[in-house]
Amino acid sequence: LQKVATENFKSFQIVSGYRIRLFNVFIKTLSCVLYCVRVVHDSRLLPSVHLDFNLCDYLFWVGRNTYLWLIQTFVALVSLSETIIVFYISYEWNICRLFVNAHFLLELVTSFPFIITIFFRDLRIMYVPVFLNCWLAKGSLHSMMNDLNRGSLVKHSALFRHLLILFSTLICLIFTGMCSIEHLQRAGERQFDLFTSFYFVMVTFSTVGYGDWYPDTWMSRLCVIILICVALVLLPSQLEALGQTWIARQKCGSDYSGGFSKNEKHVVVTITHLEMELVRDFLDEFYAHHENKRVHVILLSPAELDDPTRLLLKFPLYSERVHYVRGTALRDENLERARLGDAQACFILSARHQDKKIITDEHTILRSWAVKDFAPHVKQYVQIFRPETKMHVEHAEVLICEDEFKYALLANNCICPGISTFITLLMHTSKGDEGKKSSEPWHKVYGFHSGNEIYMIKAEDSKFFGSFIGKSFTCASYCAHNRYGVGLIAVKSDEPNAKILLNPGGSHIIKSKDTLYYMALTNEESLYNFHKDLKDQKKKADLASTIANVGKYFGRKLVFRSVQSYRRNIKAFQTKPGTSSDSENEDSCDKCKGPCIKLQRSYPQVRTYIGTSNTVCHMLKQKRPICCLQLNEPCEHCPYTSAHEYGWSNKPIILAADRTSTYYRQVHKLHPIVLLLELEETSSPSSSFLDAISYFPLIYWMHGKMLDNLLRAGVSNAEHVVVVKEFASLAEEHLADCSTIITVQKIHRMFPRLRMITELTHTSNMRFVQFSANNPYSLAQSKFEKNEKKRGSHMPYMFRLPFAQGGVFSANMLDRLLYQAIIKPYVVTLTRLLLGIDQSAGSGYLSSVTFTV
Template identity: 25%
Template sequence: MSELVENKLKAFCGMNSISLDRTDIEYEHLSHRELQELVAYNNQRLKTESKEKEMFKEKFLKLKQLSESMKRDYELKIQELQKQENIQPPISSQPSITRVESIQKVCAPGSACSFNYFETKFPNTIGLQNQLTGKAGENGGQLLGIIETFYFMVITMSTVGYGDIVPKTIPGQIVIIILIFAGITLLPGLATDLTETIKIQSSGVGHYTRGKSPYLVICGNLTETTRIVEMIKEVFRKDPKKTMKVVLLSRSPITEELKYHLNHYSLKQRVTFLQGSGLENSDFERVQLHFAQASFILASNTAENHRIEDEHNTLRAWAFDKFAPDTPIYLETILPQTAYLQEDLASGIVCIDEFKQIFLAYNCIYRGIGTLMINLLRGTKNYNHFDIPWQAQYADGAQNEIFKIPLNPLFIGRSFSTISLYLYRQFQVITFGMHYYIPQNDIHHVALNPGLKYNLKKGDCLFVIANSRSVLQEISELTEDQFDRTRDTVSLSLRSYNQKSQLSRDTLNVKDEYNSKYVVGYPPQTHNSKVPLCWLLPEPVQELQEVILQNADNLKHILVCTNDYHIFRFIATLRSSQIRSEDLKPILVMCPKSPSMQEFQRFHCFPQIYFIRGESHKAQHLRRAGLFHAYRVVLTNLSNHIHPNAVPSPDGADGLADSSTIMASNLIYKMCEHEGIRTPAVVELRKRSNIKFLSPGSVHFAPKQRRRLMGKVDDNGPTEDIHYSPMFVTGSVVAPIMMESILSSTYHQPSILNVFNVLCGVRYKVDSEIDSMLEFELATLRSIKVPREFVDGTFGRLYYNLCMTLGVIPIGLLRDVDDELGNVLPFVFTNPPWSLILKSSDSIYVIACPSAFAN
C-alpha cells in the first residue's frame, strides 16, 4: 500500500495498519469521505463475524458437553453389560494386514520394474569391460519380458535360483543385492505378523473387509452350532445368484465345532466370524453395518433367564438402529411380552416361544398341521431312492414352499377360485391366498382364500404353494395364446367332473359354529401379546377350587403335562374361535404345583380348563390324570430343571436337558401300548436330535434304509434325518430350532410372517377392521375327513368340487397308517398330485371360511 493512502487512513480512522481488497491506485483516487465509509463498513463486518464466531463456539461447546455426557452414560451401560457377559474389547489386526499389502503392492512390483529397467537399458558387464579396454563386442543389456522378470524375482526370493536367468548389469546386480538384504530383514517379521493376524482373525477379533458382494450380519450368542449352520445354509439356499455372504457377530468365542463347519469349502469364503457385544460402535464398524443388506439378532434358547436375554437383545436392537437406521433389523425374541418394545424399529419379529406353543396346540387340534407349516417354510432336497412308499409321498410334499408371485395381467377380472383351480390343474401350484392392494392407502392386505365371489384386480399378488421357482417363472411369463390354449385343455379335462356332488356342511360333517354357552372375544391381557379371537365364558370362574380335580376318568380331555404355567398362548390357541364350539375338548393341566392366584386369573376366562397336581414321570399320577381316556397328551416345559452335574453338549444346548421329557414320553407310550390304546402324544424337545429316543422299537429305520432315504449326506453340517423321522412327519414333535427358518424366510419374503400369523389364527384389530371394510370373511386352516363320495376318487376331483362348489382350497393330506404304504404312523402329504387316489382314512387340510359350509 502506498504511503499516501496509508497516511490518509491513519488521519481519518486512527488506524496503524489496514488491509483491504483494493489496489493502491484505487485507494489513491478515493476521497476522504469514501475512505472513511469503506473502513467503517469493514470494521462493522469484522465485529459481526467475531460475534457469530463466539456464538457458534458457545453452541459447539454446549453440544460437545451434552454429547460427552450422553456418551459417558452409554459407555457405562455398555461396560455393565460387558461385565455381565465377560466380553473383551476387540484387538485391531488391520495394521499388520496393511503392511503386508504394502509390501505386495509397492515393494515387489517396484523391485521387479527396477531390475527389468536396468537389465534392458544398461550395458552388461561384458559390454562395460569392452568399453573400458576399447575392444569391440556386445554392449547392450538383456531383453526380459514381464513374465520372465517376475519369474526371476520369485525364484530369487524363494532361494531356489535355477540360474537360467541372471543379472548381467551392475545396477541389476545391485537391485538384487538390496532386495535380498531387504527380504532377510523384513520377511521374517512380516511372516510372524501375518501368522498372528490370521490367528487373531480366526478367533473373531478382526475386521470384515467389504467387497462388491451383498452380505448379512447375524448377531447373538452363536454357540449352538446346529442352529447357526442351518440358518446360514437356509440363507444361501434362497439366494438365487449365489453371491450373498454372512458376517457372524458372536458374544462368545467361536467353538471348535462351529470352526470346523465354517472351514468347509462351501462356507469358508462366504462366512466371516467376529466376536463382539453388538452394543459398541466399534463392533458395528468392524462388521460394516452401514452397508449390510440386513441384520439379524438371535435369542439364545439356552439362556437361563429368558426375560434378561430379551432385554439385552432389545438394547442391541436399539444400538443397531441408532448406528445404521437404514439397515433392516430382523429380531428374534423368546417371550411375547417384550416384542411390543421392538415393533417400531424391527422389520420382522419372531417370537420363538409363541410359535412353539401355537404349533403344539395346532398339532393337538389337527394332527400333523405343525409339520405341514414347518415344511412349507424350509423345503427339503429331492431324493431319488426310497424303500417304503410313504417316504416317497412325504418327500414329494416336503419339497414344497410358500412363494409370493405378482398377478399375471391375464388373470385380472377372473375369480380367485377359478385361477386357483387352473394353476393347480396345469402347474400343480396351489393358490391359497393373496396380497390385496388398497389403492387409497397404497398398502397390501393379506387375505386367505377370498373365495368364489372375489375377482382379482390389478395390483394383487398371489400366495402359492409350489415345489420350485422355475414353475413360477412359467406362470409369470404365460402369454395370452398359451393361457387360452391351456384353459381350453383344462376345461375339457374337467367336463367329467361337472356332475357336481352336492357338497354341503352335512356332507363334510360340519355343524353350526354358534353356541350360546360361550361368547367370542379377546381374553384379558396384561401384556400386548398377539392372541386370536377366543371362546370365552360369559362369567369367568371365581374360585380356583372349582377347577381343581383329584381324578379325571372319562373326561375325554387334552392332558397337558408341564412343570410351569407358561402356556397361555397354547391355551388361547386351543380356545380359538375358528374351532367349532362343540368341538372344544376339556383341557387338564397336570403340574407338580397348583397355580397361584395370578396364574389362575390368566386362564379363568376360558371354558373347560381344569388343573390337577401330579408329575409326568410317575405312572400313578398319569392314571389319576386320566391318561387312558385322554384325546391327546402334550408334554411341554419339562426340560427346565437341568441336573447341576450335567455336562453341556458342544453346541451349547444341553444334550441331557430333554431327559425328563423323553422318559415321560416313553412311559406314556409303554402304558398305552400295554392297555392296547392309541393315544397320540405331542412332545416339545429342546434339542431336536433327541427325536431318535422317542418311542423306541417302533419307528427306527434300519441303517441301510436310512442311507438310501437320505441319499448322499453332506459332510459340512447336520443331516436332515430327523425331518424324515415318523415322529416328526406325524406332527408328534416340536422343537424351537425347527422354527429358525421363519426369520430368514421373513427377510426373503417380508409378507411371509403375516401369512403364518393368519394361518395360525393371529389377527390384529386393524386387520380385522380392513377385512370388514373389504367384506372379506376370515378364512382359516382346518382339517376335514374325506367325504364318502370321494373315497377311491382322485385328489384332483376333490379339489375341483371343493374349490368350484364351496370355495374351499385343499392344500394337503394326513394319511393314516396303511399296510400298502408301509407307514407305522400317520404322515403329512403337502400338495398331492391331481391323480392321487384318496382313501377313507385320509384327512384333508383345507383353507376355508366358516360360511363355506353353511346351507
C-alpha cells in the same frame, strides 16, 4: 469454544504431521531412486585427474553427471532443511539433543556431503551412501501410519501394520545389501552391476547361495556377515509378532471390506453365541433361494468360532460368501467393521438352548436398538423368545416370537393332527427330491410333495389366475388346482390397510389388482416352463391320487357340510361379544342342558403381557374361583381330585411343561385342558397366570411330573398329551432331550394308542422317539435317513414316523421362517393366520376333517 478449539487444534496437528511425514517419505524415496540412476549410468572409471590410484579409490570417487548432481543436491538440501526444522521444533529449541538422535545423524551422513560440494567443486564426484535414506523413509512411513490410526482418518488393522513393518524391513535390508555389495565390489576383481547385486542378495537370504557370484573382497564379505546378523536380529521378532497377530486376527475375524463389485449386496447376522447347527440352518435356507446366490453374509458375534463352525465356513460353497467379524453389535466400531450401513438387511437372532430366555431377549432388544440407532434405514429381521418382548422391537420389519408360534402350533396340532409337520415342511425350502431313491411308495409321495412352498403374484400378471378375474375365490382355487396343480389359499386386495384373507370363500370376487397367494412346487414362472417335467414327476404321486380318490363321493358331501359349518363359524368372529356361544336363547341349551350358556365369545379380559394378539375365545362370563383351577385339590366348590370324577363329555388334553408360559372352536367341541406343571411342592403358578386362565372354561392345573400324576390327570382317557420342554442347558448339548425322550418312551409303552406331541430341543434326537431296537422297519428307516443326509438333504429326519405323523416337533424349525422372510415377507403373516395367532374379519382358519372309510 475452548474445547472445540482444542479438538480442532489436535486434529490440525495430526493432519499436519501426516502431511509432513508423507513429504518426508517422498523425498527419501526420491533420493534412493536418484542413487540407483547414478549407479546405472556410472562408467566405473576414475576421473582423469586421478593418475595415481589404487582399487580403494573406487570406493571414494564415483562418476556423477552434473545435472544429476544438481538434482541430488537440491533434494538433499530440502531433506536436511525439513529435518532440522522439524527436530528443532520438536525438541523445543534444544540443539544439543539433535546430535544424539540417530535419525538426525543418519540424515547428516546422507545429505550434508552434497551441501559441502556446493562450495568445493572437486568434491562433487565424492561417493555418498544415499541408499541409507531407505531406513529414514521406513521410519517416516511407520510414524505416518500411527498418525492415521490415531486420527481415525483411515482404519487399519494391527495385522496390516505388522505386515507393513515386516515388508518394509525386508525391502530396506535387501535394498541396503544390494547397494552396499555393488559399491564395495567396485574395489574387487569381479564388479557387480545393480541387478547382479540384487540377485546375489536374494540368493544369499533365501538359500546358501549357488556360488556363481560371490564377493571377493574382505569388505564385501564383512558386509554380507553384518547383513545376515541384522536380519537374524530383526526378522524373528517381527515374524513372531506377526504370527501372534495373525492368530488373534483369526479368532477375532476380519473386517468386511465389500465385494469386488459395488453392486454386490450383503446382509449382517448378529448373534450372541455361534452354534454350528444354527449357522448351517441359516446358510442352507438363505442360499436355497436363487435371489441370494450373490449376496454375502456377515456373521457378527462376540463369541469365538469353534472348530466345527470354522470348518463349515471353509466349505467351497461358503468360503467366498460368508465372512466372520468378531465383536458385539452394541459398539458402533463393530457395526462399521461389518458395514451395516450398506447392508441389505440385518438378522438379529437369539442363541438356541439358553437357560434364561428373558435375559436373552433383553440382549436381543439392546442389539436391535443399537442397529436402529446406527443404521435406521436397514431392515431388521428379529427373533425373540417371549411374547412380552414384542413391544420393544415393533420397529422390526419382520418379528418372530418362538413361544408364540410354538404354543400356537402345538395347540393346533391337537385340533388338526399332523399340522406341525405340514407347517414345518412348508417353511423349509426344498426341491421335492427327498425320498426319490426310496423303495417305499409313501416316501416318494411324501418327499415329492414336501417341495411345496407359498408364493405370491398379482392377479393381472398371473397366467394361472388371470383368467379367473371377476370370478369367485372358490372357483379360482378349484379350477387352478384342477388344471395346474397349484392351491390358491389366500388373497389380499389393493385397498389401503387391507389384510391377507385366508380362503374368504365364494363371497370374494377376484379383482385384477388383488395379490394372490398360492401353494405350489415352484413359482409360476418356473412352473410354466417346467410343466412337461412336472407331469412326469406327478406320475410318482399316483399313489396319493389313488388314496385321495377313495370315498370321493362321500368325502365331497362331508367336506361340503364342513365348509357350510365353517362359514357359519366365521361369521361368529363378527358378532358382538357377549352373545351366547351356541344358541340365541340364553336360558337353555338342548345339547348340554345349560353349561354352555355361561360362556361368551369375546377377547380375554385378563392378559398376561402387553402386546398380546387379539384373539376371539370362548370365555366365561364370570371367572372361576382360583381354588377350582387345581385339578387334584378339592375345594368348597368342587370335591373332585382326579380327572375321572369330573365326567367330561370330551376327552382331555394334557399339557406337560416344566413351567408356565401362555382359534376358534365350537363350544360343545371344547376339550378340557389339564396343565401338568413340574413345580416345587410348596410353589404354585403366579397369581397373574391363574387370574388369566380363570376366565377360560375347562382349564385345570396340577403339580407333579409327567409319570407321577398322569393317571390322576386322566391320561387313560386323554385325547392328546403335549410334552413341552421349556429350556435346555448348553452344557448338556444333545443330551438336553434325554429326560423328555425317556419319559415319552415310558408313556408310549404303557399307552401305545395315546396320541402324544413331543417338543425336542435337537432335531437329530427325533430318531429316539418311540424307539424300538427290535423293530426292523425302524432300523431300515435309520439307514435310509443316513443316505438322505449324504445326498445333501436338509431334512433327513422327515421320514421318521413320529415326525411324519405329527408326533414330534422342535422349536428350532421355526427359525427358517425368519430366514426366508427377506425373500418372502408375506410368509410370516400367512403362518400367523394359519395358526390363529392373528385373525382377520372375513378370513378363514385352520381346521381338519375326519374321513372314515
